[in-house]
Amino acid sequence: MLTSDPRFIATKCLQRVIYHGDSLSDVLQDSNVQSSEDKALIQDLCFGNLRHFETINALLEQLLVKPLKQKDKDLECLIRIGLYQLIYQRTPDHAAVNETVAVTKKLKKKWSRALINGILRGFLRDKEKLLTHAKKVSIHALPIWLIKRIKKAWPDDWKQIAANSNKKAPMSLRVNLSQNTREAYLKQLAELDIQAECVPLSQTAIQLVKPVNVYDLPAFDKGAVSVQDTAAQFAAQLLNCQAGMRILDACAAPGGKTGHILESAKQLTVTAVDNKESRLKRVDENLRRLNQTAKLISADVADTKAWWDGQLFDRILLDAPCSATGVIRRHPDIKLLRKDSDIAVLQKLQAHILKSLWPLLKSGGKLLYATCSILPDENEKQIEAFINQHNDAKLCMIEANWGRACQYGRQILSGQDDMDGFYYALLEKEIGN
Ligand SMILES: C[S@@+](CC[C@H](N)C(=O)[O-])C[C@H]1O[C@@H](n2cnc3c(N)ncnc32)[C@H](O)[C@@H]1O
Incomplete structure (x- = not known):
């Protein structure tokens, strides 16, 4: 990027997420900001903006006479940055307006100074009224399709889930x-x-x-x-690896759970597979820091012919690609990036990976299926279907004081006990089959 102004960088990052469908983590990483102060400001501007995306949308509807043209969506994102500062940050109003307006020069759109200035000052003049209306119409601050699904799955909890999904997560x-x-x-x-x-x-x-x-x-x-979120830390505990075992971490990157598995028992032989080479590098970095080693393989894990050496595993962790609807509080861009139609596609992919990995498990071995989703289609229903199709798959009861027991597996709802939304099901391969 040509300038190091944090508000300019945040504007560009938001534009990429909202209008190009890029993930916030990726665009923040690309922005390559060195100063930790600037980095913190940019992160707050972007994360906060997406957390309050629906409220800011409702404000834009009231403040803009007509939507800005496609080529001026950077200005719309700049207004979002300005509004976020005026509502949610402690910057004095005049400084927030002046600094936001100054970005127009860096965007090479000096002509828009009066427009941005007018919109932000217009907001300040009528702040209480505009904000009250915006908050009322964006009350659950999640996409409608997702609210429908959550409401259907968790009729008594959906409001709490929505509220928790829009809170900041703890470290x-x-x-x-x-x-x-x-x-x-x-x-x-x-x-x-x-x-x-x-x-x-x-x-x-x-x-x-x-x-x-x-x-x-x-x-x-x-x-x-x-x-690592507390909910993600149950994986290694449930796998209960014993010294000397052979473990497959099937969708491993960035390696949070791989490291935990290796910390949990001695002399484990861990194979960590991921189909994204760039993300696999993060597994390597994480394991180096922990002074641990694993065999890292870049491959489609379901294509077992391409990477498997034929030796069976004692334990398999399948932390499956999923909707990530349980971790919206950490990744608010999920609200924009996911679509209703993604769920069926993911469900198919998860079923395919699960089916492909089952033959790699020893008799008496265990497979832990995990997702950071709160949608039953990816969780309970997935496991129910799998068990119905595999006579040698036995569901192990997860006796725990966290989350809630489902008919198949255990679910932590978003924000429950201040944890991420997570799902676990532990399957054992029956001996003799
Ligand atoms: C939920 S994340 C895994 C998080 C990881 N287990 C951890 O704890 O850090 C899912 C991962 O699955 C990978 N993935 C998706 N489809 C895959 C496939 N067919 N084969 C291998 N990896 C896949 C993605 O690249 C992503 O890194």
Whole structure:
């Protein structure tokens, strides 16, 4: 990018997400900002904007006489940045307006100064009334198709799910128990005045009161902790790997669970497969930091002929590609990027991968199916169909004090106990088949 103005960069990032369908994590990574202060501001402007996307849309409808032309959608995104600052940030109003208007020059659209200035000042003049209306019409702040699905699946919980999906998620850590106890690590955090507490539902999780830069965490670079939501930390626990086992992490990138599996038992042979080469590099980086190793393979995991060496696995983790509807609070761009029709496509893909991997599991071995989705089509129904088609697949009960038991598997709803929405089902291959 030509300029380092954070508001300009945030405008361009938003434009790519809203109008080009790119993921927010990807565009933020591409923006390659060095200053940590600027980075934090850009992240807040973008994440916050998408979290409040529906409210800001409702405001734009009231403030714009007619929608801006396709070639001026950068200006619309700039107005979004300006409104977000005026509503949700502490920047004094005059500074927020002036700094937003100044970006028009960097966008090479100086002609639009009066337009942007007028819209933002118009908003300030009637702020309470405009905002009250906008919040009323965007009350659940999720796409209609998704609200319909959530309402159908969770009729008593859908409002809470919607509210939780639009809250900021806490920063949670996984303590590497092969290096420290949680209590010992909490002490190290306290010595640095980083406030945190153990999450009682989990054996490994710590939740920070306020997010911090990972490099400010004691021994982060030596693998003492990893950033991971508590809900994701149940995977390694459920797999219950024992020393010497052969493990397949089927959709591994960026490797959060691969690292946890390797921390959970000694002398494991882990094969980590992902079909995105660039994301597989992140697995490598994560494992290096943890001083762990795995066999990394870039392939379509369902195409087992292309990558499998013929040796059966004791455990398989299938953390399947999914709608990510349980993690909207961490990835608010999901609200824009997912479509209703994606669900059937994902459901088919998940069923295909599950079916292809089952023959790779030993008799008596276990496969853990996981998603960060809250939609039964990708979860409970998927597993029900699989069990009905495979006589040698037995569903193991997950006895736990987190989430809720479903007929098939266990579901954590978005924000339940301040965790991400997650689904787990543990399948065992019956001996003798
Ligand atoms: C939910 S993410 C996995 C998160 C990861 N297990 C972790 O804990 O960090 C799903 C992953 O599946 C990968 N994927 C999607 N389709 C795949 C396929 N056919 N074969 C292998 N990997 C696939 C995606 O690239 C993505 O990295």
